[in-house]
Amino acid sequence: MKVGYARVSTIDQELGGQVDALTAAGCERVFSEKVSGTSTAGRDKLQEAMDFVRKGDALVVTRVDRLARSIGDLQQLVGTLRAKKVDLLATEQPVDTSTAAGKCFLDMLGVFAEFETNLRRERQTEGIERAKARGVYKGRKPSIDADRVRELHGQGMGATAIAKQLGIGRASVYRVLA
Known part of the structure; x- marks a missing residue:
């Protein structure tokens, strides 16, 4: 078959x-x-x-x-x-x-x-580097509001609660606070 x-x-x-x-x-x-x-x-x-x-x-x-x-x-x-x-x-x-x-x-x-x-990967990387040099490429927009994480932490909120409120992972909270 x-x-x-x-x-x-x-x-x-x-x-x-x-x-x-x-x-x-x-x-x-x-x-x-x-x-x-x-x-x-x-x-x-x-x-x-x-x-x-x-x-x-x-x-x-x-x-x-x-x-x-x-x-x-x-x-x-x-x-x-x-x-x-x-x-x-x-x-x-x-x-x-x-x-x-x-x-x-x-x-x-x-x-x-x-x-x-x-080759395709190399060309893509080169294109991104050229765009960054010209200030055109900004990359992906941050999905985590670092200021908000710090603000909630400053109010005494723990990492788990911050993560839950903002819909992000606890590891992300710890990265921002490090």
Whole structure:
């Protein structure tokens, strides 16, 4: 049985093209989700697909980066599939883990997917640094009113009561008061 897995990173992106390609490739069941691919953590539909596949099945993706963006995650997923005797196929790339060439190409694609993620992170960091230098980037607005924490503490209120009143964690109260 061919089992498909489709993923996009943001709510604004559409899964339709991937789902159509997987269905056209003969997938009888397709799991899909809108979640970042930088980690396998929190990807419930991926876990469902991994649990669903059985010996002799093939997990099909359109591209390897839909499955994993780090070589470590990719190798872990492929190891799990291999242990279950499930092949991995990609519709848009020559990936077929039932062949030596397909396995080799998969590893190369995994390296490039991780490289792309790292480049994107570096560009983002550089952009933030440039924006900070120009005084444009201010970062996230503080979610804790430090003056209010100090004021309530000055009135004799304890950390637990302050945290409860302001809807924040006690550790946050202690950080402000330190």
